[in-house]
Amino acid sequence: MSFIGLFMQASLLVKLVMLSLLATSVLSWAFIFQRHRALSAAKAEMRRFEDKFWSGVDLSRFYQELSARSHNSGMAALFCAGFKEFMRLRKSANMPPQAIMDGTYRSMRVVLSREVEDMERNLPFLATTGSISPYIGLFGTVWGIMNAFIALGEVQQATLAMVAPGIAEALIATAMGLFAAIPAVIAYNKFSNQVEKLENNYGNFMEEFSAILQRQTAMSAND
Known part of the structure; x- marks a missing residue:
């Protein structure tokens, strides 16, 4: 009663259920590793940006340095978008400070909406996997057990040895459903929490950066 042997003895529908759960599990793990790398990189980039930004660097020079890059993300993208729009509006004639x-x-x-959308990529798949995989596995189990009892009813003398393989192969579907669902749920909760923290940090930076630009606008108006 090996796993391969039980799989080969299973009905076609149960085999399809097992294969779909296996494919879902493999895809989930691929997304888990990909999201882990992406969010870890986002946190590292945020720390580097904050260290440089709050070191007292000149904003215009800092903007030129970041604009020279081929791609900016996270707080760097927020800063570039905000500072670019600030300088553009500031050059407009008769533009009230509040409108700027x-x-x-x-x-x-x-930009914040785009960054959050990028960080949440593939998280809905993990949530869906965690929600439906146990039920898909349970469906395969119910179908397998049903077939086992139908076959058992066709013999004159039923024994446990006759029904055990059918029940065992059916229960594997439930085990595979749990194997696919549990890591997906854990990863989804962890990554959702990380995305929420990053979004809050980005929002706080937007408020602080806006306050800095507002002070510059007020100082220019007084001059």
Whole structure:
């Protein structure tokens, strides 16, 4: 009664259930590793950016340095979008300070939405896997046990040895459903919490950066 042997003895439907759960599990683990790398990189990038930003660097020079890159993400993308829009609106004639700040904040909000959407990529798949995999496995188990008892009813003398392999192969489907679901649920909860923390940090930076730009606008108006 090896796993391969039980799989080969299973009915076609139970085999399809097992194969679909196996494919789902493999895909889930691929997404788990991919999201782990992406969110770890996002946190590292955020720490580097904050260290540089709050070190007292000149904002114009810092913007030029970041703009020279081929791609910016996270807080760097928020900063570039906000500072670019701030400088553009500031050059417009008769532009009220509040309108400048509103435009700058809206520009950063758009980038924030894109960054959060990118960080949440593939998380819905993990949530779906964690929700439905046990039920798919249970369906395979019910179908397998049903077939085992139907076959048992066709013989004159029933023994446990006759029904045990059919029940065992059916229960494997439930085990595979749990094997696919449990890591997906754990990873989804962990990554969702990390995305929420990063989004809060990005939002706090937007508020602090907006306050810095507002002070610059007020100082320019007084001059």
